[in-house]
Amino acid sequence: xxxxxxDSVKNFRENRNWSQFHNPKDLAISISLEASELLExxxxxxxxxxxxxxxxxxxEELADVLIYSIMMADTMDFxxxxxxxxxxxxxxxxxxxxxxxxxxxxxxxx
Amino acid sequence: xxxxxxDSVKNFRENRNWSQFHNPKDLAISISLEASELLExxxxxxxxxxxxxxxxxxxEELADVLIYSIMMADTMDFxxxxxxxxxxxxxxxxxxxxxxxxxxxxxxxx
Amino acid sequence: xxxxxxDSVKNFRENRNWSQFHNPKDLAISISLEASELLExxxxxxxxxxxxxxxxxxxEELADVLIYSIMMADTMDFxxxxxxxxxxxxxxxxxxxxxxxxxxxxxxxx
Amino acid sequence: xxxxxxDSVKNFRENRNWSQFHNPKDLAISISLEASELLExxxxxxxxxxxxxxxxxxxEELADVLIYSIMMADTMDFxxxxxxxxxxxxxxxxxxxxxxxxxxxxxxxx
Numbered sequence: 001x002x003x004x005x006x007d008s009v010k011n012f013r014e015n016r017n018w019s020q021f022h023n024p025k026d027l028a029i030s031i032s033l034e035a036s037e038l039l040e041x042x043x044x045x046x047x048x049x050x051x052x053x054x055x056x057x058x059x060e061e062l063a064d065v066l067i068y069s070i071m072m073a074d075t076m077d078f079x080x081x082x083x084x085x086x087x088x089x090x091x092x093x094x095x096x097x098x099x100x101x102x103x104x105x106x107x108x109x110x
Numbered sequence: 111x112x113x114x115x116x117d118s119v120k121n122f123r124e125n126r127n128w129s130q131f132h133n134p135k136d137l138a139i140s141i142s143l144e145a146s147e148l149l150e151x152x153x154x155x156x157x158x159x160x161x162x163x164x165x166x167x168x169x170e171e172l173a174d175v176l177i178y179s180i181m182m183a184d185t186m187d188f189x190x191x192x193x194x195x196x197x198x199x200x201x202x203x204x205x206x207x208x209x210x211x212x213x214x215x216x217x218x219x220x
Numbered sequence: 221x222x223x224x225x226x227d228s229v230k231n232f233r234e235n236r237n238w239s240q241f242h243n244p245k246d247l248a249i250s251i252s253l254e255a256s257e258l259l260e261x262x263x264x265x266x267x268x269x270x271x272x273x274x275x276x277x278x279x280e281e282l283a284d285v286l287i288y289s290i291m292m293a294d295t296m297d298f299x300x301x302x303x304x305x306x307x308x309x310x311x312x313x314x315x316x317x318x319x320x321x322x323x324x325x326x327x328x329x330x
Numbered sequence: 331x332x333x334x335x336x337d338s339v340k341n342f343r344e345n346r347n348w349s350q351f352h353n354p355k356d357l358a359i360s361i362s363l364e365a366s367e368l369l370e371x372x373x374x375x376x377x378x379x380x381x382x383x384x385x386x387x388x389x390e391e392l393a394d395v396l397i398y399s400i401m402m403a404d405t406m407d408f409x410x411x412x413x414x415x416x417x418x419x420x421x422x423x424x425x426x427x428x429x430x431x432x433x434x435x436x437x438x439x440x
Contacts, residue, residue, distance in 0.1 A: 001111040001112075001116070001190045001191050001194065002111075002112060002191060004191075005190075005191045005194050005195060006111070008194075008195065008198055009194065009198065012198055012201065012202070015207050015211075016205060016207060016210045016211055016212070016213075017211055017212045018210075018212075018214070020212075021214045021374045021376070023159035023160065023376060024152070024159060024160050024161065024168065025152040025155060025158075025159040025160070025161070026159065026373060026374050026375070026376060028145075028148050028149045028151070028152050028168075029149060029152075029249070029369060029372065029373050030373055030374075031145045031148060031149075031172075031175060032142070032145040032146060032148070032149045032252065032366065032369070033366050033369065033370055033373060034145075035138075035141045035142040035144075035145040035175070036142060036362065036363050036366035038138050038141060038142070039138045039139060039141075039142045039359060039362070039363065040363055041138070042134070042135040042138050042139075042359065043356060043359050043360055043363060044324040044351045044356050044360075045135060045356070046269060046351070046353060046356060047267040047269065048135075049133035049134060049135040049136065049266060049267065050133065050134050050135070051134065051135070055186070058134065058138075058186065059186070059188055059193050059196075059197075060193075060196075060197055060200065062141075062179060062182055062183060062186070062188065062193065063193040063194050063196065063197035064197060065141060065145070065175065065179055066176070066179050066190065066193075066194055067194060067197060067198070067201075069172060069175055069176050069179070070194075072172055073172060076165070076168065076169070076172070078169055078172065080111040080115075080176065081111050081112060081114075081115045083169050083170075083172065083173040083176075084111065084115050084118075084119065084173050084176055084177060084180075085115060085118060086169075086170075086173065087169075087170050087173035087174060087177060088118055088119065088122055088177070090170065091122065091177075092122070095126065097125050097126060100126045100128075101125075101126055101127055102126070102127045102128075102130075103126075104128070104131045104264040131264045131266070133266060136263060136264050136265070136266060139259060139262065139263050139359070140263055140264075142256065142259070142362065143256050143259065143260055143263060146252065146253050146256035149249060149252070149253065150253055152249065153246060153249050153250055153253060154241045154246050154250075154434040155246070156241070156243060156246060156379060157377040157379065159376060159377065214374040221331040221332075221336070221410045221411050221414065222331075222332060222411060224411075225410075225411045225414050225415060226331075228414075228415060228418055229414065229418065232418055232421065232422070235427050235431075236425065236427060236430045236431055236432070236433075237431055237432045238430075238432075238434070240432070241434045243379035243380065244372070244379060244380050244381065244388065245372040245375060245378075245379040245380070245381070246379065248365075248368050248369045248371070248372050248388075249369060249372075251365045251368060251369075251392075251395060252362070252365040252366060252368070252369045254365075255358075255361045255362040255364075255365040255395070256362060258358050258361060258362070259358045259359060259361075259362045261358070262354070262355040262358050262359075265355060268355075269353035269354060269355040269356065270353065270354050270355070271354065271355070275406070278354065278358075278406065279406070279408055279413050279416075279417075280413075280416075280417050280420065282361075282399060282402055282403060282406070282408065282413065283413040283414050283416065283417035284417060285361060285365070285395065285399055286396070286399055286410065286413075286414055287414060287417060287418070287421075289392060289395055289396055289399070290414075292392055293392060296385070296388065296389070296392070298389055298392065300331045300335075300396065301331050301332060301334075301335045303389050303390075303392065303393040303396075304331065304335050304338075304339065304393050304396055304397060304400075305335060305338065306389070306390075306393065307389075307390050307393035307394060307397060308338055308339065308342055308397070310390065311342065311397075312342070315346060317345050317346060320346045320348075321345075321346055321347055322346070322347045322348075322350075323346075324348070324351045
């Protein structure tokens with residue numbers, strides 16, 4: 001996801017003068033709501049873990065999660081690549097390869 | 111967010127051999143769970159919409175939402191910039207500037 | 221769930237003088253957070269739709285969803301049995317037996 | 331919420347032969363989705379913590395959270411009053427009155 005895409009998300013918001021509504025609390029609510037719309041594609045899918053027929057909706061809802069996350073990073077003045085690489089370092093300590101390899105346990109149970 | 115960051119997220123997962131657990135349904139659940147951990151920073155904040163004291167936790171949880179979203183895009187074989195720009199086109203039709211400018215209404219109510 | 225239980229939930233809150241924090245927005249956030257803690261028991265469970273080993277945690281998190289829902293109903297001055305039976309009437313029209321029998325489709329697709 | 335209401339929820343499900351789809355994992359997903367629909371009424375409300383104009387929608391979505399919670403308790407063979415009073419005992423130890431009175435901190439920070 002390069003700078004152009006991040007700028008196009010920012011422009012989408014600015015063109016509509018929406019920053020006035022985009023406080024951190026309501027953005028966090030919005031990311032959670034979009035994540036639910038993504039998850040809704042798997043409601044009642046049972047053991048079908050792929051929901052192939054919903055591929056287009058899954059694509060669109062995942063994009064909405066990313067769009068609001070980019071807006072929140074912008075509102076909070078976070079740099080995307082920076083916060084991701086910082087968190088990967090933290091997760092790397094929580095889940096060291098030698099302990100976490102091939103395990104799905106939470107770090108508290110490793 | 112450039113290719114290097116996306117690769118570092120993929121490597122983090124491959125190094126732990128976690129792709130075997132990362133089916134779309136459980137990834138969608140995981141994105142929703144991380145979005146809730148982000149939102150938890152605003153629980154009981156009332157009219158304080160910024161939760162300044164939680165800035166570090168907000169940064170880390172937002173990063174986790176992005177990390178799982180990158181993993182899901184990889185699992186689904188979606189290209190991040192592509193799905194975001196496609197969705198911005200759709201949102202652009204749902205929320206035309208002339209109708210949506212300065213309004214927070216859902217497109218169904220515009 | 222009888223009146224005694226509802227009263228014990230109200231008393232739990234009153235004894236801690238927590239109503240001052242329990243505005244509708246933060247209660248809605250809290251119900252969503254507890255629902256995620258319930259869902260977390262199924263993260264990475266794949267095709268295991270029962271997570272039998274998590275039965276105790278599932279029990280506790282489902283109870284928390286109910287406890288916050290009772291608190292929100294109290295805060296909003298809703299009567300539980302009343303709002304449930306009203307909603308069942310609405311769902312009954314959205315999902316008429318003859319159309320919805322044995323189908324998992326959303327009412328918009330029936 | 332008395333036995334009649336719980337029975338009417340169970341009957342609603344049985345009349346549609348929906349138990350076949352109601353595995354614990356998809357019910358946990360559904361409770362989370364309904365909790366998000368409840369929360370959606372407060373999206374972009376900013377410092378308005380009551381969303382008075384949405385009272386009817388809030389009532390209906392809170393009812394859906396309760397309806398799915400009753401269905402999940404039935405599927406898991408939990409007795410509602412029992413799991414709530416058990417959890418209140420646990421919360422009582424996590425949040426002793428003398429420590430938690432008038433405080434909104436999480437028990438881990440009390």
